Amino acid sequence: MAAAAAVGVPASRTHRPREGFAAEVPRPAPPAGPAGPSRRWVMVVDLAKCDGCRECTRACTAMHRVPPGQEWIRVYEMRDESTGLAYWLPRPCMQCDNAPCVKVCPVSATWKREDGIVMQDTSRCIGCRYCIAACPYQARGFNWVEPAATPERIGEPYDPEWNRVHFRGTTEKCIFCPALIKEGKLPACVAACPMGALYFGDREEDAVTNSQGETVRFSKLVVEQAGYRLLEELGTEPRVYYLPPRQRVYPAPPPEEAEPAGGAGRAAVPTVPRKRIDTAGGVRR
Amino acid sequence: MSTRQATPRFSEREERLLASLTAGGAGTYALIGGLLAVFLWGLVAYATQLRHGLGVTGLRDHVLWGVYIANFVFFIGVSHVGALMSAILRLTGAEWRRPITRMAEAITFASLLMGGLMPLVDMGRPDRLLNLVRYGRLQSPILWDLLSITTYLTGSTLFLYVPMIPDLALLRDRYAAGPAWRRRLYTLLSLGWQDTPAQRHRLELIMRVMAVIIIPIAVSVHTVVSWIFGMTLRAGWNSTIFGPYFVSGALFSGAAAVITAMAAFRWAYRLEDYITEAHFRRMGYLLIALGLAYGYFTFAEYLTPAYKMATAERGYLTAVFSGPFARLFWFTQLTGILLPLLLLTLPRIAWVPRLHRVPLLRPRPALAAAATYAVASVVLSAASPSLTMAGLNLNQWIPPWVLPTLAVWLFLAFLPVFHARPITAAVVASLLVNVGAWLKRYLIVVPTLLNPFLPIQRAPAGWAVYQPTWVEWSITAGALAGFLLIYIGFSKLFPIVPIWETREAPESREAAVQEGIVGVAAV
Amino acid sequence: MLRQSRSGRASTGLGRFCLGALGVLLFVLPAWAGEPARVTLRLEAGPDGAQWITARVTDAEGAPVPEASVVFKLRTAFGWLTLEERTTDASGQARTRLPAGTRATEIRAESGDVEGVGATLSVGAPAPESPRVRPGRDVLRALSPQPAFISPRPAPELVALLALVLGGIWATYGYVAWLLWQIRSSGSRS
Numbered sequence: 001m002a003a004a005a006a007v008g009v010p011a012s013r014t015h016r017p018r019e020g021f022a023a024e025v026p027r028p029a030p031p032a033g034p035a036g037p038s039r040r041w042v043m044v045v046d047l048a049k050c051d052g053c054r055e056c057t058r059a060c061t062a063m064h065r066v067p068p069g070q071e072w073i074r075v076y077e078m079r080d081e082s083t084g085l086a087y088w089l090p091r092p093c094m095q096c097d098n099a100p101c102v103k104v105c106p107v108s109a110t111w112k113r114e115d116g117i118v119m120q121d122t123s124r125c126i127g128c129r130y131c132i133a134a135c136p137y138q139a140r141g142f143n144w145v146e147p148a149a150t151p152e153r154i155g156e157p158y159d160p161e162w163n164r165v166h167f168r169g170t171t172e173k174c175i176f177c178p179a180l181i182k183e184g185k186l187p188a189c190v191a192a193c194p195m196g197a198l199y200f201g202d203r204e205e206d207a208v209t210n211s212q213g214e215t216v217r218f219s220k221l222v223v224e225q226a227g228y229r230l231l232e233e234l235g236t237e238p239r240v241y242y243l244p245p246r247q248r249v250y251p252a253p254p255p256e257e258a259e260p261a262g263g264a265g266r267a268a269v270p271t272v273p274r275k276r277i278d279t280a281g282g283v284r285r
Numbered sequence: 286m287s288t289r290q291a292t293p294r295f296s297e298r299e300e301r302l303l304a305s306l307t308a309g310g311a312g313t314y315a316l317i318g319g320l321l322a323v324f325l326w327g328l329v330a331y332a333t334q335l336r337h338g339l340g341v342t343g344l345r346d347h348v349l350w351g352v353y354i355a356n357f358v359f360f361i362g363v364s365h366v367g368a369l370m371s372a373i374l375r376l377t378g379a380e381w382r383r384p385i386t387r388m389a390e391a392i393t394f395a396s397l398l399m400g401g402l403m404p405l406v407d408m409g410r411p412d413r414l415l416n417l418v419r420y421g422r423l424q425s426p427i428l429w430d431l432l433s434i435t436t437y438l439t440g441s442t443l444f445l446y447v448p449m450i451p452d453l454a455l456l457r458d459r460y461a462a463g464p465a466w467r468r469r470l471y472t473l474l475s476l477g478w479q480d481t482p483a484q485r486h487r488l489e490l491i492m493r494v495m496a497v498i499i500i501p502i503a504v505s506v507h508t509v510v511s512w513i514f515g516m517t518l519r520a521g522w523n524s525t526i527f528g529p530y531f532v533s534g535a536l537f538s539g540a541a542a543v544i545t546a547m548a549a550f551r552w553a554y555r556l557e558d559y560i561t562e563a564h565f566r567r568m569g570y571l572l573i574a575l576g577l578a579y580g581y582f583t584f585a586e587y588l589t590p591a592y593k594m595a596t597a598e599r600g601y602l603t604a605v606f607s608g609p610f611a612r613l614f615w616f617t618q619l620t621g622i623l624l625p626l627l628l629l630t631l632p633r634i635a636w637v638p639r640l641h642r643v644p645l646l647r648p649r650p651a652l653a654a655a656a657t658y659a660v661a662s663v664v665l666s667a668a669s670p671s672l673t674m675a676g677l678n679l680n681q682w683i684p685p686w687v688l689p690t691l692a693v694w695l696f697l698a699f700l701p702v703f704h705a706r707p708i709t710a711a712v713v714a715s716l717l718v719n720v721g722a723w724l725k726r727y728l729i730v731v732p733t734l735l736n737p738f739l740p741i742q743r744a745p746a747g748w749a750v751y752q753p754t755w756v757e758w759s760i761t762a763g764a765l766a767g768f769l770l771i772y773i774g775f776s777k778l779f780p781i782v783p784i785w786e787t788r789e790a791p792e793s794r795e796a797a798v799q800e801g802i803v804g805v806a807a808v
Numbered sequence: 809m810l811r812q813s814r815s816g817r818a819s820t821g822l823g824r825f826c827l828g829a830l831g832v833l834l835f836v837l838p839a840w841a842g843e844p845a846r847v848t849l850r851l852e853a854g855p856d857g858a859q860w861i862t863a864r865v866t867d868a869e870g871a872p873v874p875e876a877s878v879v880f881k882l883r884t885a886f887g888w889l890t891l892e893e894r895t896t897d898a899s900g901q902a903r904t905r906l907p908a909g910t911r912a913t914e915i916r917a918e919s920g921d922v923e924g925v926g927a928t929l930s931v932g933a934p935a936p937e938s939p940r941v942r943p944g945r946d947v948l949r950a951l952s953p954q955p956a957f958i959s960p961r962p963a964p965e966l967v968a969l970l971a972l973v974l975g976g977i978w979a980t981y982g983y984v985a986w987l988l989w990q991i992r993s994s995g996s997r998s
Contacts, residue, residue, distance in 0.1 A: 036939070039885070068745075069346065069744075071743060077742065078740075097952045098954055103516075104425050104517070107413075109416075111960055112943070113943065114940060124420065126410045126417065130425070133350060134517045136518045170409060201885055202884065202885045205884045205889075205910070207882075207884035207889040215889045234518050237952070422960060422962070423962040424957050439978075443981065447988070476991050477991070477992050479995050481994065481995075494980060
């Protein structure tokens, strides 16, 4: 039976007990949530609404206990050319359909799932960092030192869908929070955005939802607002769409900080007051 | 196995070669001791890395590969010399290669071992190495590397071992009364060689077959190493000519390594009869040809994107041409490719010795000027921070034309010296080639990583530069020491110049048989 | 509608009051009677195979409410997607067509202005299945332009090619080893 086979895949096929901690916790039956193989998860980022507050980054880091130095969703200050528009750009993992990272992984520690998510199994990763070299979006991070949240230290078994447990010498990234999706919740970053700039949903259903509970037609959003994808010319077929920042709802990044940093160090977090949008009024549609 | 009644007799030059196997003065022991110390220090550094993780290196999320991968590409590149000397020169009938084929194959063997260790050192989880075998994905260039390098290592070992069998038989017979372990080793490895026509026929057959298949294997090895970079989308790596570019660079640095080895053994074991000036001249020609090919590929690789300056490539091209990597880049190209070619060609010009007639165009004044410049620039740069604060910009004190003028002065002053000493010229050129080769690998790996598509933002301090730490340098030095140890150890166990292959002429073979040196099998 | 009787002059005050009350009732009654109080949903397949949702709006009495606005919503993974807004016809029904290929789990129709009265129709939930662990080329074909490069296991063509090339090389090594063995055995015989 396909269902039983999919659900009852022995734990040893995907992840064995690692690092000497207790035997694998038996897999619970998946709740009746929206996860499923017929889904095609997709994210839409409305750049007109992103104000650079980086709540998404904070929520993701807190939920997954992301080791310091890594930002699985990183908010860039972008300026496409010197006299043009400056804007904030949240960049999660693009979950590319033609993922360069999946192509080069020598042990299949990262793989493309049928619901569109590019998964990561850090219990199999050998730490060669080829996937980080291959990713053009710089979406991956590496655990250079022993992380704080190792299986032994937090007493939690490793679950690739939760991705809260970390191993030294492995590569990690955003995986669109499949554990939260199974529970019927939006990914942490999407749910945390106070501006409702991040939308998430199933492309097959043609509907994406943001943190404000607005559910809109994905195709309508992308077509009417000229949605585009990052680095489209590279052919990676990303699953994250961006809506251009026209008629934005917040102030632009400050001019001196809008230059892409060439490595001077940490860019300052802009102090822009956050504004919640109430569904009645402020939606620009 | 027949027993030898009389100790075989060797000519005087052969005796000298064989003596080098057992003789070893204080100098040899000091060298081996020093290399062993460096190698052990490299092991200590690796143990540190195993304990604390890769964070002890200077690598971070942006510059995720650095010195280790540069070492890997360098060593695998040097390893191509075996296929070049043993196979290509054999197939083209270059008889002069005979004294140096074993040196070349030994370089291949040692460098493949050290080079193959480098990716292991670079791995974040070496304890999960077997995952490569258990879950290996054949679509990944890393798997292609694994298959290709193991295949080449096996082939090179065969190519190193098989031509040595007759020499091992000679050694077995010579050391019949010698130390037990040597006797056992040679007996075991010589496979009962009695120099029968049937055995000789099979040996020749093996050599012919191996010579043909080792060439495509060697070409594939560095091609797949280049495709580790070439199969990514990054600017600077996303190039179609990476395969031939890397192979030509590998052959170039491998040939240079053999010249260095030739000079070292010639001096250390007094092998002037085997390794003559003619050998250096011919290797020089080979190096020139390979250098021109490599220079051509390098030129094409940089000019093509630089003409267009597309956005993706602008960052790393500016970084190597005029940015943080500019000095390293121009130094590498000039002293790694151009200068060796000049050193191999210009000294041959007949009127070069007349340069010494020009006043001041002699080594000592040129060296004195260079030393003055070096001291001055060191002193000025040390004093620079405080003087810059006082409003003085020291860069204006030393005009930019000083350094190129000094370089030309030194070069012209030393040209007559190289004219008189062509072997020295070849050795200096080969050393420059290999230093340049390593720096070139570094320049391929690092500047591209520091210029990704999306800007480097919100990275912790120090993540946007690459500063290799003592761990990386120690492991590099340890790998080099290990390479030299394997090589020197090999030369102490086995004759570094093949004896049977370098017998003067076929007539002397008859004479050798009559003298009982080479046994006649009573089949 | 009541007609005023022609038969006589308006009667006395009581009659006027009754008329007035009737008039008021006549104005009030339609509005009061027409307040949507219940919505019933029906899902049916149309002649062309499409799915049609019919919502019937009735008031508290059970009488159909015409000219009432009905908003149709579809349950998506994380929220309710508004499909369409329609107005009921004379029989108090509004229809909308479900988009083709919708794997709907729940459909909702809401009517009324302030506090919508609604009904939800559950059209079946798909069995919850986890996505497969490492899907192969056959599944990835629907997703990726290069399924053979993305799949965990290589295409048979690549395996065959590598087996051919590497197999040939290692077979040659085996041949060499066999020749070496012959050298050894011919040496030991002498």
